Amino acid sequence: MTSSKPVAGAPTTLLIERGVDRLHVQLNRPDVRNAIDQTMIDELHAVCDELERHPLMLILSGSNGVFASGADIAQLRERRSADALKGINSGLFSRIARLPMPVIAALDGWALGGGAELAYAADFRIASTTVRLGNPETALGILPAAGALWRLQQLVGEPVAKQIILAGRVLGAEEALAVHLVTEIHEPADLLAAAHALADRIGAQDPLATRLAKEVFHAPAEAHPIVDNAAQAILFESPAKFARMDAFLARKKRPRVAAPS
Template identity: 75%
Template sequence: MPVSPGLFVDERADRVHVRLHRPETRNAIDQETVTALHAVCAALEEHPRILVVSGSDGVFASGADIARLLERRRDDALAGINSGLFVRVARLPMPVIAAIDGWALGGGAELAYAADFRIASTTARLGNPETSLGIIPAAGALWRLRDLVGEPLAKELVLAGRVLNAQEALTAGLVTSVHEPDELSAAADALADRIAANDPLATRLAKEVFHAAADAHPRADDEAQALLFESPAKFERMTAFLERKGKR
């Protein structure tokens, strides 16, 4: 898949690792990064695999590139440059894991919020300081964060500039586990291994139905289950389970 110099991509049979690498800007997300991540999304929409996103040099992503953000005007905001990307990341067919080491601020934090799973190193720091710069976090924090941690804490992060450390993020449920920095990549792979051990179609449909509109249930659940009840993997996996239990 085509990428920019600011991304390192490791493609495997069941997963793709994407590492943000713009050390001169602490992995700030610029237009080239957005374009490259869209290319990654296009490849994963065509050939669904787990996506693992991480940073480099002890930083996940410090947010948008402020020098370039300063130049953006009204039409840029209405184009939804980052928000459109993060919606696409969230809608990828297979689960997305954000492995957060060090700072994840602004747009960097919003990228992490778009993931299905967030795991952190002990050095992780997450926050949305956009209002201190005269803007708002408009790429998902104002609605995803409330769902993730609840309204009171979300407002403290967005309106009062609070930054959560790794333990605080774990307590709030924003991340599901905390690891030493040199163990974070292995932890992300271990989580991806657990996901990959399950039936890919069942995993894809479970994610799709999980995010369906409230009024789509239970019909969406029933339709997905109907498809899976006829799938070869269902018969193979259930037969193997019964054989292990000595019931066939």
């Protein structure tokens, strides 16, 4: 992978590492706990541009022990009704959710407000033992309009989602694991290695099958089973299908070597 240090012309709020099958994007505004401002939004849109043209897995993480403390309150304070109708954060997070290949959010420390909503848009969420997940927007006189009001209910169910959104409940690592908001917990020092290990498991699958499976998974209910069959028809003609199944059958035919007595 290439160095994650910023270079001339590089994003100013992100550190980016490019691998063969993945892109690791680190939110990097440590002076404000990686608060999501307009520049970060614009730079994440540029990441989406790249991944829509050249599909790779995406790993999202934070810096200095924090994923993202939320939207930049100084900027949010100045937004008015016209800004709300633009869907500044919601448009980006929906775009991230629609990326062709899976998205992994590695959550460390604070993942609040817009930071939590960014995590909800990922396909996988893994966490460190220090994670704190929640949506405190109503305490600031607004609501979580960038996905929490519908994604969170899908992820954890209505009762827990209402506790988080309406009563300001913040989940620690074990609580988030218990409600399946995250699927793994690791020590902070091991979190990124775990994210890459998960990406390795995904990367061992056929990329086209993975892309189509994600697309069909998120298709509306009324589209099934037609969209499933259409995707399968593509894969049934895929060279990778024949190569992978031939390899599987060849392994099955290998004679078993008797264990020494």
